[in-house]
Amino acid sequence: xxxxxxxxxxxxxxxxxxxxxxxxxxxxxxxxxxxxxxxxxxxxxxxxxxxxxxxxxxxxxxxxxxxxxxxxxxxxxxxxxxxxxxxxxxxxxxxxxxxxxxxxxxxxxxxxxxxxxxxxxxxxxxxxxxxxxxxxxxxxxxxxxxxxxxxxxxxxxxxxxxxxxxxxxxxxxxxxxxxxxxxxxxxxxxxxxxxxxxxxxxxxxxxxxxxxxxxxxxxxxxxxxxxxxxxxxxxxxxxxxxxxxxxxxxxxxxxxxxxxxxxxxxxxxxxxxxxxxxxxxxxxxxxxxxxxxxxxxxxxxxxxxxxxxxxxxxxxxxxxxxxxxxxxxxxxxxxxxxxxxxxxxxxxxxxxxxxxxxxxxxxxxxxxxxxxxxxxxxxxxxxxxxxxxxxxxxxxxxxxxxxxxx
Amino acid sequence: xxxxxxxxxxxxxxxxxxxxxxxxxxxxxxxxxxxxxxxxxxxxxxxxxxxxxxxxxxxxxxxxxxxxxxxxxxxxxxxxxxxxxxxxxxxxxxxxxxxxxxxxxxxxxxxxxxxxxxxxxxxxxxxxxxxxxxxxxxxxxxxxxxxxxxxxxxxxxxxxxxxxxxxxxxxxxxxxxxxxxxxxxxxxxxxxxxxxxxxxxxxxxxxxxxxxxxxxxxxxxxxxxxxxxx
Numbered sequence: 260x261x262x263x264x265x266x267x268x269x270x271x272x273x274x275x276x277x278x279x280x281x282x283x284x285x286x287x288x289x290x291x292x293x294x295x296x297x298x299x300x301x302x303x304x305x306x307x308x309x310x311x312x313x314x315x316x317x318x319x320x321x322x323x324x325x326x327x328x329x330x331x332x333x334x335x336x337x338x339x340x341x342x343x344x345x346x347x348x349x350x351x352x353x354x355x356x357x358x359x360x361x362x363x364x365x366x367x368x369x370x371x372x373x374x375x376x377x378x379x380x381x382x383x384x385x386x387x388x389x390x391x392x393x394x395x396x397x398x399x400x401x402x403x404x405x406x407x408x409x410x411x412x413x414x415x416x417x418x419x420x421x422x423x424x425x426x427x428x429x430x431x432x433x434x435x436x437x438x439x440x441x442x443x444x445x446x447x448x449x450x451x452x453x454x455x456x457x458x459x460x461x462x463x464x465x466x467x468x469x470x471x472x473x474x475x476x477x478x479x480x481x482x483x484x485x486x487x488x489x490x491x492x493x494x495x496x497x498x499x500x501x502x503x504x505x506x507x508x509x510x511x512x513x514x515x516x517x518x519x520x521x522x523x524x525x526x527x528x529x530x531x532x533x534x535x536x537x538x539x540x541x542x543x544x545x546x547x548x549x550x551x552x553x554x555x556x557x558x559x560x561x562x563x564x565x566x567x568x569x570x571x572x573x574x575x576x577x578x579x580x581x582x583x584x585x586x587x588x589x590x591x592x593x594x595x596x597x598x599x600x601x602x603x604x605x606x607x608x609x610x611x612x613x614x615x616x617x618x619x620x621x622x623x624x625x626x627x628x629x630x631x632x633x634x635x636x637x638x639x640x641x642x643x644x645x646x647x648x649x650x651x652x653x654x655x656x657x658x659x660x661x662x663x664x665x
Numbered sequence: 666x667x668x669x670x671x672x673x674x675x676x677x678x679x680x681x682x683x684x685x686x687x688x689x690x691x692x693x694x695x696x697x698x699x700x701x702x703x704x705x706x707x708x709x710x711x712x713x714x715x716x717x718x719x720x721x722x723x724x725x726x727x728x729x730x731x732x733x734x735x736x737x738x739x740x741x742x743x744x745x746x747x748x749x750x751x752x753x754x755x756x757x758x759x760x761x762x763x764x765x766x767x768x769x770x771x772x773x774x775x776x777x778x779x780x781x782x783x784x785x786x787x788x789x790x791x792x793x794x795x796x797x798x799x800x801x802x803x804x805x806x807x808x809x810x811x812x813x814x815x816x817x818x819x820x821x822x823x824x825x826x827x828x829x830x831x832x833x834x835x836x837x838x839x840x841x842x843x844x845x846x847x848x849x850x851x852x853x854x855x856x857x858x859x860x861x862x863x864x865x866x867x868x869x870x871x872x873x874x875x876x877x878x879x880x881x882x883x884x885x886x887x888x889x890x891x892x893x894x895x
Binding site: 262266269270273556557560561562563564565566567568 | 775
């Protein structure tokens, strides 16, 4: 075996330039594929992370009708039984966040606008989404706070600031009229423009008072200790709630449409990567083919000296594997600093592209993913390709007619 | 005297040409241990085919080749690889050496395939390279050796594993006079010292003059078989 490895290693460096070109072509293809995949995956991860942190959480308990008709009339009553249920699962639940969410018309003296009111538990909400880090003026909501916190985009639209009073008008629980005056005590800047231009935060107790919805919540957001256990916890909760009134949803169910869209979009990424793999395959195959053609006499000599076909085939196979491994490792190594740089410094989009992304409610950046699968999927794919191409010389060696080459 | 090779009514017909080519016709010969035989004849007379068939590189259409009591025409390919490895040394006209291995590694190659002990292999390779006058080229690759030096390495390799016989297909054809004489001196000396049977196919008068037996092939058949006391 040692002599086969020695021969294979020296053979690939017989034509140094050709080998370097082959390895470089694999390197660049792997590098491009990794960058492409990392960008795509990073975008999806960021979208999911944003949605989970700011919107859905990992698990939600809702009224059975809320998903179909998201109205305060389909809110759930946060009674003793629900509290007891959550207490029974405290070993698996990191924390849970109550929310009461509804729409309202917000007005200043001169401007009015439809907006989204979210009643939150300030401490728990901050634990969920680090909301306080987005505070840009005033103070963050506190328990018992009577004022409100609004998005910086909304503040700009309303031309309102800290200390100003806003009038909110909406429909409360079971048709009640909701009306009230609220002082702006904080302004937050959210990365998602759609939210930033519309959101109003108040404490959940204040929202329940405003909408006349005592003890009502539109959702209870549950964050598991181990996100990988999401399905199990959701299943256990679902078995315990009254299915006539309550429903337990995972983030995957809540974001089903977006996940489907991502899967569809991922297909186009795979098409691009397939093209890169074809480039890798042909580059490697070209080199292997040339090496095979050039070395017919050498193979005949090796046969004559007593080297078996299996040894010769193994030598040729290892040569192609050496080049693939070298190119793949170099491609992965070259991609690591690039990916790390872009993970910490995502590309910020501007112009029309940024607007489109913002319209979908996401931060207009191109984030990168540094997950291990970004690297190993490419490495394994290229190695499989080289394995398949390496079978060609094996096939040729076993069919080689020594006498025609001698 | 021990018979090393015996061929019985050996025939070889190539059928893939426009018309069948009878490269060998009923060749029956015996080769004795220690003989230095030159196979001569015009181009296309069947010299190389004969060497290929008795070397197990090609199969006869008819007849048999018996080496050490074994009819090699009946062996399977894998058995033939082993047989060649243990019994036969080869020296070709050109492209004799593995270009990525040093002179020592080339000489050791067959012994390596035979799985001989490393130390013994290295000792024997060094000894053979010294015998062919290349003790200063042990770690040099073929690309940096002259044509004559490459052929001497090939001879060292063919003899290092102590085969029953060495087949040399026009080994001096590409060499200048001095290199050719050098190579022949070495082979003749090793033939005597190691009592190895040498069978050359050649056009080269210098080889013919040193051979103890000269077989002339014409149109695939033995036209003359002469012995000389040299």
